[in-house]
Amino acid sequence: MEVIIKSDKAEASKLGAKIIARLIRQNNKAVLGLATGSTPLQLYKQLVRMHQEEGLSFKDVTTFNLDEYVGLESDNPCSFYSEMHNNLFCHIDMAKGATHLPDGMAENIPDSCAAYEAAIAAAGGIDLQLLGIGHDGHLAFNEPGSSLASRTRLKTLSQKTIKANSRFFGSEDKVPRHVMTMGLSTIMAARQCILLAFGMDKAEAVRDMIEGPVSASCPGSILQFHERTIVLLDPEAASKLRRKQYYLDVYASKPAWQLWD
Ligand code: GLP
Numbered sequence: 001m002e003v004i005i006k007s008d009k010a011e012a013s014k015l016g017a018k019i020i021a022r023l024i025r026q027n028n029k030a031v032l033g034l035a036t037g038s039t040p041l042q043l044y045k046q047l048v049r050m051h052q053e054e055g056l057s058f059k060d061v062t063t064f065n066l067d068e069y070v071g072l073e074s075d076n077p078c079s080f081y082s083e084m085h086n087n088l089f090c091h092i093d094m095a096k097g098a099t100h101l102p103d104g105m106a107e108n109i110p111d112s113c114a115a116y117e118a119a120i121a122a123a124g125g126i127d128l129q130l131l132g133i134g135h136d137g138h139l140a141f142n143e144p145g146s147s148l149a150s151r152t153r154l155k156t157l158s159q160k161t162i163k164a165n166s167r168f169f170g171s172e173d174k175v176p177r178h179v180m181t182m183g184l185s186t187i188m189a190a191r192q193c194i195l196l197a198f199g200m201d202k203a204e205a206v207r208d209m210i211e212g213p214v215s216a217s218c219p220g221s222i223l224q225f226h227e228r229t230i231v232l233l234d235p236e237a238a239s240k241l242r243r244k245q246y247y248l249d250v251y252a253s254k255p256a257w258q259l260w261d
Contacts, residue, residue: 003247017046033129066140067181102180129190137218141181150183207240
């Protein structure tokens with residue numbers, strides 16, 4: 001893992017957006033894996049800005065989102081479909097049909113999950129997967145205890161995640177109990193991952209993910225086995241890392257050709 005600690009969330013988000021923009025400029029048919037939650041919002045704002053001001057085009061890009069709630073119509077304001085539409089897709093020039101999310105209204109969930117995996121494969125696999133992390137170390141909706149070999153499937157949310165996500169729904173009992181999520185193995189198959197984490201309340205999960213043992217108890221820790229993962233942090237999220245100074249030293253002494261910004 002490449003651990004980059006920037007001066008704040010805004011700088012980390014800018015760098016994440018730059019890395020994505022660089023990929024799209026190298027490969028206009030890039031396949032992106034996208035995430036929801038509050039963490040990637042500033043990065044999405046940057047991508048929108050680059051589209052409006054710098055001519056960054058998404059017209060040949062394909063996207064696959066990590067997860068979706070089961071039982072919410074796509075036009076429900078709390079669905080991840082709505083979240084992605086409002087925060088990114090409606091502001092950029094993505095082609096119709098090029099954005100994909102698991103279908104939380106599918107009648108046959110296992111078939112729909114298998115079809116999602118097949119669609120990712122048919123698109124040539126994910127070039128770059130954007131990720132956040134839950135307070136308990138979950139990736140997408142792969143709660144602690146998820147199989148490290150998992151693929152897209154139905155999951156039941158933990159009480160902790162229901163509580164954390166109730167801020168979008170107004171109350172805990174309105175949060176759907178079931179979700180469809182890419183599995184940890186689906187995420188690991190992406191050719192590159194960028195994980196963003198900000199704030200003191202993510203510091204423990206970040207420490208366990210980067211420096212803890214690889215374990216289903218901290219699903220994010222599987223990224224220690226990923227060949228090309230960049231973790232972009234603010235100082236608060238990085239505050240519990242034992243090797244924090246080393247990560248700062250590595251970034252400060254990088255040869256110019258290795259720098260991302
Ligand atoms: C949700 C999402 C994850 C996200 C996590 C953290 O459970 N399924 O993809 O990383 O929450 O969310 P936030 O970025 O709002 O802290």
